[in-house]
Amino acid sequence: QCRFRRVQFTPDLLPADLVGTRIFNQKTGEFTTWLGPVFTNLLLADEINRSPAKVQSALLEVMQERQVSIGGETFKVEEPFLVMATQNPIETEGTYPLPEAQVDRFMMKVVIDYPNEMEEFVIVERMTGKLEQVRPVLTVPELLDLRKEAEQVFTDPALMEYAVKLTVATRDPGKFGLEDLKPYITYGASPRSSINLVLAARALAYLRGRSWVIPQDMTDVALDVMRHRLVLSYEALAEGVTSDTILKRILETVPPPREVLKSHAEAAYKS
Known part of the structure; x- marks a missing residue:
């Protein structure tokens, strides 16, 4: 029952087309505020890298602050609010690089490769078969309650x-005996990486039916949470070294906690 909006990003898209603007009404002689498509629950920014930086940056405030400033006024977006964006990694002609500040605000970057045979069969079956009626399974309050429950999942210090x-x-690989990675990294991950690792691990633990996080939850989400936060050097690009290559080395080298964390979680809930 959430609201959904899709915006096709194009070179001629303006920031006002995204967040809204003030419109002068000639009949009344007054300005009215038109709220753009960001005022929704789920926003799909399709091919986000086809618009220039000023349009991409229009998402910065709403993604972080959950609000938009128009004509000196501040307008809050409704909860839940989620921004999903796509970009085509193959067809890059006529595209613009995404600002690092905006990329960092995305919780995850999920790389979607070709589907396997079974996945492609399901896609074909759904697209060519009879479309079943889609029924809502959750109300907005129920979804917000589930999110609150996920936020309460215990995470050991x-x-x-x-x-x-x-x-x-990712910032100082030499500290962990990975000096050979240093030439490949221009800038490491920001503190948002640590924050979102914990949040994503909590959500995954909740989906797996647990009220506490285990190391595997964090390692399972690490690539998706961290891959877009690394700025690689020209040397890495020349040698074909990717963010995933670097992160896999880090995950293999930096050991997770060995303690059994369930007892800690039970003790925390009892206290």
Whole structure:
């Protein structure tokens, strides 16, 4: 029952087309505020890299602050609010690089490759078969309640420290015996990497039916959470070294906590 909007990003798209603007009404002689498509629950920014930086940057405020400033007024977006964006990694002609500040605000970057045979069969079956009626399974209040429950999933301080170590390893790989990675990294991950590692691990633990996070939850989401936060050097690009290559080395080298964390979680809930 959430609202959904899709915006096709094009070179002629303006920031006002995205967030809204003030419109002068000639009949009344007054300005009225038109709220753009960002005022929704789920926003799909399709082919986001086909618009210039000023349009991409229009998403910065709403993604971080959950609000938009128009004509000196501030307008809050409704909860839940989620921005999803796509970009085509093959057809790059006529595209613009995404600003690092905006990329960092995305919680995850999920790389979608070709589907396997079974996945493609399901796609073909759904697209060529009879479309079943889609029924809502959750109300907005129910979804917000589930999100609150996921936020309460216990995370041991040792796991938070592990998230910080993974992030620090991207900035100073030599500290963890990975000196050979240093020439490939221009800028490491920001503190948002550590924050989102913990948040994503909590959500995954909740989906797996647990009220506490284990190291595997964090390692399972690490690539998706961190890959877009690394700025690679020209040397890495020339040698074909990717963010995933670097992160896999870090995950293999930086050990996760070994303690059993379930007892810690039970003790925390009892207290």
